[in-house]
Amino acid sequence: MSSAREFHLRTPLRDEDVEALRIGDVVYLSGTVVTARDEAHELALEVLRSGGTLPVDLRGLAVYHCGPVAVKQADGSWRIIAAGPTTSMRMDTVEPEFIERTGAKLIIGKGGMGKATAEAMKKRKAAYAVFTGGAGALAAQAIKRVKDVYWLDKLGMAEAMWVFEVEEFGPLTITIDSTGANLYEQYMSEVARRAKEVKRELGLPAEE
Amino acid sequence: MSLLALTESDLTGIFYEMVKTAATSIPEDVYRALKDGYERETNPLAKKQLEAILKDIELACSGKVPICQDTGTPYFFFEMGENFPIRLGAINAAREAVRRATKDGYLRPNAVDPFYKKNSGDNTGRYIPWIHVDLVEGNDLKVWFMTKGGGSEAPVTLIMSEPILGFEKLKSGVVDTIVKYGPLPCPPVIVGVAIAAGGDMALTLAKKALLRPIGERNPDPNIAKLEVELLNALNKLGLGPHGFGGGLTALDVKIDYAYRHPATFAIGIVTSCWATRRVSAVIHADGSWEMTSRHLRYTGSGCTILR
Numbered sequence: 001m002s003s004a005r006e007f008h009l010r011t012p013l014r015d016e017d018v019e020a021l022r023i024g025d026v027v028y029l030s031g032t033v034v035t036a037r038d039e040a041h042e043l044a045l046e047v048l049r050s051g052g053t054l055p056v057d058l059r060g061l062a063v064y065h066c067g068p069v070a071v072k073q074a075d076g077s078w079r080i081i082a083a084g085p086t087t088s089m090r091m092d093t094v095e096p097e098f099i100e101r102t103g104a105k106l107i108i109g110k111g112g113m114g115k116a117t118a119e120a121m122k123k124r125k126a127a128y129a130v131f132t133g134g135a136g137a138l139a140a141q142a143i144k145r146v147k148d149v150y151w152l153d154k155l156g157m158a159e160a161m162w163v164f165e166v167e168e169f170g171p172l173t174i175t176i177d178s179t180g181a182n183l184y185e186q187y188m189s190e191v192a193r194r195a196k197e198v199k200r201e202l203g204l205p206a207e208e
Numbered sequence: 209m210s211l212l213a214l215t216e217s218d219l220t221g222i223f224y225e226m227v228k229t230a231a232t233s234i235p236e237d238v239y240r241a242l243k244d245g246y247e248r249e250t251n252p253l254a255k256k257q258l259e260a261i262l263k264d265i266e267l268a269c270s271g272k273v274p275i276c277q278d279t280g281t282p283y284f285f286f287e288m289g290e291n292f293p294i295r296l297g298a299i300n301a302a303r304e305a306v307r308r309a310t311k312d313g314y315l316r317p318n319a320v321d322p323f324y325k326k327n328s329g330d331n332t333g334r335y336i337p338w339i340h341v342d343l344v345e346g347n348d349l350k351v352w353f354m355t356k357g358g359g360s361e362a363p364v365t366l367i368m369s370e371p372i373l374g375f376e377k378l379k380s381g382v383v384d385t386i387v388k389y390g391p392l393p394c395p396p397v398i399v400g401v402a403i404a405a406g407g408d409m410a411l412t413l414a415k416k417a418l419l420r421p422i423g424e425r426n427p428d429p430n431i432a433k434l435e436v437e438l439l440n441a442l443n444k445l446g447l448g449p450h451g452f453g454g455g456l457t458a459l460d461v462k463i464d465y466a467y468r469h470p471a472t473f474a475i476g477i478v479t480s481c482w483a484t485r486r487v488s489a490v491i492h493a494d495g496s497w498e499m500t501s502r503h504l505r506y507t508g509s510g511c512t513i514l515r
Binding site: 004024026067068081082083084086087111130133134135136138140141157158171173184188190191192194195197198202203205 | 318327483
């Protein structure tokens with residue numbers, strides 16, 4: 001792959017911001033990022049399905065699959081000390097509806113997402129980006145402020161909905177773009193092809 | 209210090225140091241392997257990932273904050289000398305050290321009751337921290353602490369092979385596991401593999417194999433050869449850091465074994481993410497102790513490996 005293109009974006013993201021992105025591009029994001037993992041997705045959808053509104057309007061924002069380590073300061077404010085991404089596939093079954101109902105423009109996580117999510121992204125002009133898994137301290141460094149936290153009592157620290165103000169948050173690698181292209185799907189078929197060669201070299205019988 | 213001077217509270221302090229070091233400071237061998245990989249990598253997306261990883265490691269070390277927000281499940285492996293003065297107290301001390309490290313923000317509370325969905329809030333609970341004790345000769349307590357992220361636990365594989373096909377299934381099992389889970393366990397990974405009579409034995413030994421430093425080969429030359437063969441095979445897959453391609457898919461493959469039963473050939477396969485957080489120490493009966501693993505340390509001007 002040739003050298004990656006680099007973008008510096010700010011929320012709220014517009015359709016044209018997202019439409020310019022292609023798989024393999026690297027993004028550094030500034031503005032508002034809202035965390036949601038398994039339970040926050042479920043709860044948010046429950047609220048939206050019953051006609052309610054979320055504590056924060058997600059239109060144009062980035063939703064981050066993340067359960068941070070947060071420490072309460074003496075003045076009562078929160079400091080985030082580690083905030084890398086969690087595995088996105090766990091949210092794959094509900095993400096299409098989540099994108100549809102919230103209008104979030106960028107989903108950030110790790111490990112990639114599936115076909116239905118890619119379809120929803122194509123339809124709603126959204127994209128999925130991978131933040132370096134495990135890089136919790138690096139992520140925390142880009143989080144300048146905790147603007148709010150919702151559902152903390154109900155869901156706990158890791159599952160709560162945190163609203164972060166971030167500056168140059170990244171590197172975020174686009175692996176699903178608004179055309180529905182999926183980088184991991186392409187890479188993983190190449191890895192599977194190489195696995196056959198590797199197995200032959202290990203003296204393993206050819207697969208039927 | 210007299211033999212009676214070592215107390216449970218001293219042990220708690222030592223274990224706390226170990227937990228804190230593991231959470232915030234990567235072992236030397238892992239750091240070197242990642243840095244070498246970064247210097248050799250030519251694929252721009254893969255290089256970007258390794259660059260972010262190295263930056264993260266340095267930030268965690270200088271800020272004394274967790275390397276990864278998933279501070280994992282805590283594991284202690286004890287090799288306890290039968291004449292070491294504190295035994296049951298060592299178990300209590302391990303639990304207390306984890307509790308304190310959680311309270312101080314080095315560990316995220318990750319212990320959840322599966323039936324009641326309740327998070328204990330301090331990383332302790334039924335069987336957590338997981339403490340594996342081997343009773344050995346002598347007066348010392350050797351301790352390994354590892355904290356292992358949830359994502360890297362997903363690929364754990366147990367194969368109950370027919371003995372005739374054992375080594376064939378071991379090799380294909382390792383390749384298939386890494387291909388199947390792709391970017392999910394945060395590659396470059398360390399792979400632990402073990403053969404045993406029972407499934408529980410194979411998985412425990414595979415997990416313990418992850419404790420050996422990168423580059424240290426099994427002393428048996430045939431096993432060492434298999435480790436290298438599998439490591440090279442995995443690095444030809446082109447999966448790379450976070451699945452973005454490139455040459456560094458696995459940092460190492462570690463193999464161990466127990467004698468098996470004539471009818472069984474259990475194969476345990478366990479992966480650890482790039483953020484392999486482990487620390488080892490030896491504690492003497494008189495209360496003196498040394499950390500036996502080396503870690504990236506902050507010196508005031510930056511992070512470095514202390515000689």
